[in-house]
Amino acid sequence: MNNPASLRAIGLPERTVHLWRLSVAQTRISLDYHLSLLDEEEKFHAARFHFRQDREQSILARASLRSLMARYTGFAPDQIRFKKNQYGKPFLQYPDSPVQFNVTHSGDCIIHAITCGAEIGVDVETVRDSSSLGSISSYFATGEQAWLDATAHETRDDAFFMLWTCKEAYIKALGLGLSKSLDSFEIGIVNNEPKILFDSDEHALAASWQLLLFKPRRNMVGCVAVNTSISAVEFRDYGSGLRWHLSGQ
Numbered sequence: 362m363n364n365p366a367s368l369r370a371i372g373l374p375e376r377t378v379h380l381w382r383l384s385v386a387q388t389r390i391s392l393d394y395h396l397s398l399l400d401e402e403e404k405f406h407a408a409r410f411h412f413r414q415d416r417e418q419s420i421l422a423r424a425s426l427r428s429l430m431a432r433y434t435g436f437a438p439d440q441i442r443f444k445k446n447q448y449g450k451p452f453l454q455y456p457d458s459p460v461q462f463n464v465t466h467s468g469d470c471i472i473h474a475i476t477c478g479a480e481i482g483v484d485v486e487t488v489r490d491s492s493s494l495g496s497i498s499s500y501f502a503t504g505e506q507a508w509l510d511a512t513a514h515e516t517r518d519d520a521f522f523m524l525w526t527c528k529e530a531y532i533k534a535l536g537l538g539l540s541k542s543l544d545s546f547e548i549g550i551v552n553n554e555p556k557i558l559f560d561s562d563e564h565a566l567a568a569s570w571q572l573l574l575f576k577p578r579r580n581m582v583g584c585v586a587v588n589t590s591i592s593a594v595e596f597r598d599y600g601s602g603l604r605w606h607l608s609g610q
């Protein structure tokens with residue numbers, strides 16, 4: 362088993378995103394160790410989950426984030442303090458650091474997206490039958506609805522969840538969550554890559570954003586949104602130190 366306390370500090374060059382993937386089922390670090398890293402509020406939060414699986418996922422997600430922030434900032438895990446903005450987005454309160462992060466989970470898969478000096482948001486979804494979720498797309502921008510309608514039936518589920526993760530990653534990067542209306546901005550495909558075509562809210566400058574798609578597992582799609590130009594994305598498995606690849610293998 363790894364001894365996380367002995368792990369090296371992690372360097373994070375500018376314009377780089379680190380994506381850390383983890384799951385309760387696959388972590389090689391004991392849950393007791395993770396529990397010991399949590400503060401009282403985090404323990405209380407985890408204890409509220411009725412199902413063991415959800416409880417364990419919450420412990421692993423919070424403890425791994427605390428441990429990673431310690432390694433990025435050079436502080437001990439118990440010195441790290443988190444705070445949330447008014448819409449629930451967590452950020453580093455202590456130490457004062459340019460490191461920014463966002464977290465997403467789907468099923469047993471947890472992803473931490475981390476960068477330096479730029480807002481960041483991440484979302485992953487399991488690709489499934491989207492026909493029963495059609496009502497959600499009625500809240501999307503008109504151009505997005507037209508694009509989905511024009512998509513061939515065989516690729517509709519992939520297109521729907523790609524768009525979903527892009528929209529979700531963007532509103533999470535802004536820190537607004539669903540307080541931002543889903544038709545206030547439009548995402549389109551330009552040169553085979555998702556781009557924010559417009560955002561009617563004045564504070565957001567659509568052109569400065571990058572939306573990067575990734576595949577955390579075979580049946581999943583993910584997007585990380587960053588408001589800077591990113592030159593490198595590194596994929597790592599938490600607990601094993603191994604790299605994973607865009608294809609999700």
Ligand SMILES: CC(C)(COP(=O)(O)OP(=O)(O)OC[C@H]1O[C@@H](n2cnc3c(N)ncnc32)[C@H](O)[C@@H]1OP(=O)(O)O)[C@@H](O)C(=O)NCCC(=O)NCCS
Binds near residue numbers: 528536
């Ligand atoms: C809360 C929300 C930010 C993300 O929710 P989600 O997709 O269900 O959950 P994810 O696993 O991707 O992200 C949850 C994590 O995001 C973070 N988060 C919470 N509020 C956030 C906010 N306002 N901005 C950014 N991140 C936030 C937290 O770390 C949270 O982890 P926690 O639940 O352990 O505290 C919000 O956008 C939401 O409720 N979405 C519902 C999904 C939906 O209907 N989307 C419409 C299609 S685009």
